[in-house]
């Protein structure tokens with residue numbers, strides 16, 4: 001999960017950067033690790049600012065002043081392949097052919113094979129462990145095949161067809177071609193979301209936006225918006241006038257349409273509508289279905305007990321928890337107060353930080369817990385970091401019995417398209433029964449949503465299937481045999497590097513030579529990924 005956004009403004013004299021900055025503020029929840037903006041000026045030159053940190057820290061006023069041009073793209077990163085090094089912040093850039101910048105949301109499951117192809121067949125240099133850099137170079141190599149000094153829309157659509165034929169996995173992308181325009185495209189299964197919208201100006205001209213979530217489009221006055229379809233691309237020319245306008249093309253036939261159900265469970269903002277499905281309404285339904293499950297299960301396991309109060313685990317579960325309480329006819333109380341200055345803990349880069357952040361983020365009010373049987377409701381239990389701490393805090397605050405309900409079914413498999421989890425052993429539900437999970441997090445009982453119920457909460461007449469591999473272990477694109485092992489290897493290597501540098505204040509002499517050959521600088525040092533965040 002990352003946030004991506006692209007804008008082309010009709011007025012060629014207006015800079016897109018301020019609106020790109022405003023826009024990423026609506027997508028920050030999709031990635032807290034790194035942020036980047038690239039714009040393109042009237043002479044076809046790119047301007048870029050990217051680095052580790054939240055958008056508001058990376059995009060300072062002085063850096064923004066350098067970003068000129070009426071079109072641009074952005075990225076908010078939650079690293080899911082490679083590492084969180086500054087050199088892997090996006091957008092990525094290649095100078096040949098034509099000058100291309102790319103922002104990518106998703107993961108490529110055949111990145112190892114693609115990297116080999118780039119090296120051995122088309123001789124392109126890959127400078128990081130990011131699969132997004134691979135994707136950019138595959139697109140560049142496809143465009144190169146035309147061997148033209150200038151490409152047209154048809155060439156770009158054909159090149160994207162070539163990309164979609166060889167690349168497997170999840171990818172929603174915004175791309176900027178120097179002096180040409182902004183391109184949006186979505187993988188043939190539509191795993192990650194992408195929307196397109198138009199905003200009419202007073203003089204009749206039109207601005208265009210492509211973004212990960214509808215909330216950005218809506219907030220910026222873009223209407224007439226729609227989802228990019230699986231396997232579809234849109235090209236927005238840099239100068240939409242004199243009859244020039246965006247062009248859509250179904251570049252490859254769509255495959256099984258399977259948006260990631262985790263967008264509805266956790267990733268997306270509740271006020272977004274993705275693929276015609278309201279995230280908010282789906283979460284309300286999750287609360288309803290969960291309540292009927294709980295009533296049934298509690299009757300069997302604890303017939304003598306009753307739930308006194310429903311308490312959400314802020315923030316994401318709130319919508320479902322309220323509805324769950326209404327359905328159960330039990331009072332809803334905000335027993336945990338959230339510190340508004342702490343971000344999402346799940347997408348923080350390391351376990352130690354995640355664990356301490358849960359306590360800093362949430363504080364229990366004794367008055368709401370003391371002497372009561374509480375039902376804590378969360379959207380999901382993944383590593384169990386949050387639930388373990390939360391249950392302990394509820395008990396410390398005097399709760400009698402603590403039941404823990406999850407709006408998603410048990411997560412027992414990797415999420416290969418967008419959660420930073422290579423090791424299934426890190427999942428609290430891995431190889432455990434529900435009672436063992438309850439014991440592991442210290443709860444008296446856990447309640448899980450059924451998968452069929454979760455699908456029912458989200459589906460519509462036009463979207464019936466979802467990517468649910470995280471619950472079943474079966475993924476819509478399949479996975480290369482060694483893909484997960486390779487991700488694990490890179491992660492372990494990054495962790496060793498980090499441990500060494502944390503201990504010594506810098507890389508120490510005892511570090512394994514194998515690690516040193518792949519050192520990840522915090523500050524971006526490569527010329528073609530040049531950042532201004534120093």
Ligand SMILES: O=P(O)(O)OC[C@H]1O[C@H](OP(=O)(O)OP(=O)(O)O)[C@H](O)[C@@H]1O
Nearest residue numbers: 315316344345346381382383384385386
């Ligand atoms: O089992 P875990 O590994 O702890 O992961 C699950 C938790 O992480 C997320 O919260 P997060 O703090 O990221 O964001 P939120 O404030 O949007 O709920 C999610 O909403 C769960 O609470």
Ligand SMILES: NC(=O)CC[C@H](N)C(=O)O
Nearest residue numbers: 001002079080081105106
């Ligand atoms: N979460 C994402 O979409 C990440 C995109 C890409 N795989 C990266 O790690 O940078």
Ligand SMILES: [Mg+2]
Nearest residue numbers: 313314315316
């Ligand atoms: Mg949460």
